[in-house]
Amino acid sequence: MKISMDNDCHKSLTSLVKRLFETYRTSHNKTRFQPFSSDSFFMETEQYNWKTGNQNETWYANEKFSSKYLQEEFSMIVTTAGRTNQLLIEEAYKISKDLQSIYIDRKKRTVCELIKELNQDILVVGKNRMELHLQNSEHPLFFHPNSASFRYKRLIKGESDPFLNACKLMKGDTLVDCTLGLGSDAIIASFIAGKDGQVIGVEGNSLLAYIVKKGLCTWKTEDDHFNYAMKRIKVVTNNHLSVLKGMGTNTADIVYFDPMFEKGILTSNGIAPLRNLAVFDELTEEAITEALRVARKRIVLKDHWQSKKFSKFGFDVLKRKTAKFHFGVIELSKQGKSNKMEV
Ligand SMILES: C[S@@+](CC[C@H](N)C(=O)[O-])C[C@H]1O[C@@H](n2cnc3c(N)ncnc32)[C@H](O)[C@@H]1O
Structure with missing residues (x-):
């Protein structure tokens, strides 16, 4: 079927645009939707062969015309x-x-x-990067290993990292990062765990997970060790409770949580765009119970220094004098759990 825009233009514009998107939506796999070339735009499905010349103007008009439709879809x-x-x-x-x-x-x-x-x-x-511009945010969100590379350089110089101190992470360890965010902690963990270890980064917001996953695979610094550490992270898009529930008992060494601080407690420019996208779920008793089952060595929680979660869930807090957040640790050996698989 061929429709000529010259003949039917105004009258059929509505139905054309609707049909275009409906066809795209309903037969996604069978549709060839090719907005690539500057002077033509066409779409083929089993039902339609729709083509126009002079597309620059028309598609722009369609796009404006169909913005309500785009919003719904x-x-x-x-x-x-x-x-x-x-x-x-x-x-x-x-x-x-x-x-x-x-x-x-x-x-x-x-x-x-x-x-x-x-x-x-x-x-x-x-x-070099994808930028997400949210309607309700002043600054775009994008992946950049900024804070991880800063921390990495300090590690190389022999300085300590509070996150690593709390996790006591060793070469070859498996760490489940239940709150991946922009992946800074996961990158540092992946560098220490090395190629024989594994870092699984769980992120509940699928768009954020997609941006970070792409960034981890494609971002290149001049340091190959750092690049490999980024690439090795396995990103999982899901709620951490579902992921933990799906994992076997004693299948990771460390399970780590760094949930969002309550809105309004803390604002920093670096995290501002993340706040518009992030999952703000409360950390639950059930997630902690699952983490205790999955982890062999310890579970670690990073939270605001005034957080009541540390005492609520029984974490020992590693207090840092001037820091706005602390790390809490539950050592599993204290609970009679060995470092090896249970027999
Ligand atoms: C404070 S950020 C983590 C920052 C991260 N540690 C880093 O180094 O960049 C918290 C992240 O955890 C995610 N999150 C919160 N609750 C979650 C849940 N229940 N399941 C999966 N992800 C969750 C949020 O969407 C957010 O991206």
Whole structure:
């Protein structure tokens, strides 16, 4: 079936746009949706072969016209950075599919213009990183191993790291990081655990998990040890309770929790964009019980220095004089659990 935009343009614009997205939605796998080239745009399915010339103007009009439709169907739009090329467009398109979102050509619009026009969060795919621009956030969220590389350099110089001190992590250990966030703790743990160990990073927000997983695999520093530490982390997108429940007894050495501090207690620029996306679930008794079952050596909790969770769940607090957060540890040997598999 062929529809000519010249003949039917205004009258059929609504149905065309609806059909375009409905077809895209309902026959996702069978649909070839190719917004790549600058002068043509076409889509093929088993039912339709829809094609127009002169697409730049038309698609832009459609896009505006259908922004209400886009809002109902998708929670986010994927586009490229301003300076783009075919490879980047293809990458952004692939990411939009991974996230069951939709790709839209940037067309020299600023991110603010796109957000205003489409009323959507925008994921911008650039050459070196992805940036998530949320409608309700001033700053974009992106993966960057900034704080981990800073901590890594201090480790190399022989300085200590409070997180590692609390975890007493050793080469070859398995650590389950139940609150991956931007992955700073997980990277440091992965470096120490080494290639014979394993760090599993669990993140409850799927978009954040996707951005961090991509970042961990693709970010390159000049230090290969650091790059491998990032790459080795296994990212799992799920609620940590479900993940822990699915794990066998004594299958990890350390289980670590670093939940979000209650809103309003602490604000730092680095974590500000994360706060708009993060899961703010209360740490539950059930999760602690599961962690105690899964861990062989200890479970560790990082929380605000005034947190009542340490005493509630029986953690010994490693107090640090001027720090805004402390680490709490439950040593499993104290509870009569051996470091080896139970017999
Ligand atoms: C404070 S951040 C962790 C920061 C991290 N330790 C780092 O070094 O970057 C907490 C993260 O845990 C996630 N989270 C909170 N509760 C969770 C849950 N029940 N399951 C999985 N992830 C959770 C949040 O979405 C957030 O990204």
